[in-house]
Amino acid sequence: MGFLGDLGGLIMTPLYYAISAVLVAWHWLFEKIGMNPDSGLIWVxxxxxxxxxxxxALIPLFVKQIKSSRNMQLIQPKVKELQKKYGHDRERLAQETMKLYKESGTNPFASCLPILIQMPIFLALFRLLDHHAAKGDGKAFITPELATSFQNAELFGIPLKATFLKADGDVAVMIVAAILVLAMTATTFTTQRQLMSKNMPADALSGPYAQQQKLLLYVLPVVFAVGGIAFPIAVLFYWTTSNLWTMGQQFYVIRNNPAPGTSAEKAKLERDRAKAAKHGKTLAVEAAEVVPEEEARPQQQRQQPKKQTKKQRQQGSGQRPVPKPKPEGGTDE
Structure with a gap:
């Protein structure tokens, strides 16, 4: 336990300082624009x-996740071919599958990376607020004064340090906590559902990648719902906001850069055709307005040049006619 505790501290301590630095910086900024530094609103x-x-900061990782997820979808037919060909030999199947992943630049675990990266950050924030600030003692850049401020902060009469399990019979706290837990769960489910229903081709909905996505679709919301009742209200604001960001970011990517062969791609093609048709109609109207003006202009008939003889052409160019050579033995007349 001592070694594990030291290892955990070695990993979490830098996160405590990084997260508390950003949190305190935002608190300082809102205080400078005139907000009450001890209010619940400034902490939220x-x-x-x-x-x-x-x-x-995680946008580059999200872009990598999107590319890898798209590659996973596109190579599903090839994965199925490998399964048919090497289904009797698991070792060979695993080797060929990993070779396919490497050739296509696909990381099968990339879809989980944003969540895996966020979990230590979420845990660090949870411990900062629930184990330190809520008890009035400081940690990292959260001074004892700031910890006391958070400890007493309320939003519409609801303490930010309160949890569903530690509501002490306060119905208002339980209702607000339950609403935030449901919001956190619903946004997690909706985000994953959006990815599967709009940005996965039909071929990818029956492979192992689809099974992984379906597992995340139903397991993650349950995990967050069960764990959420122990999270402080302040932490629930963090995760719900993060889910809303993910939902909006994913909606933008799916709408503007969908995966091939998906319903999202069909919707984008229809929108593009509608825009092109509208643009073409506008050009046609503009052309129709220009044509009458051109037709109204009098058109001059082009005169055809008259055919000239060789002598006339030579005279016009200032050249003398060349005399014809006399036949041999002839006489002048």
């Missing part, structure tokens, strides 16, 4: 600011 906004900062 600071947590939302922390969420947006973390998610913005």
């Amino acid at each position: 906004l600071s947590i939302i600011g922390l969420t947006l900062t973390v998610r913005a």
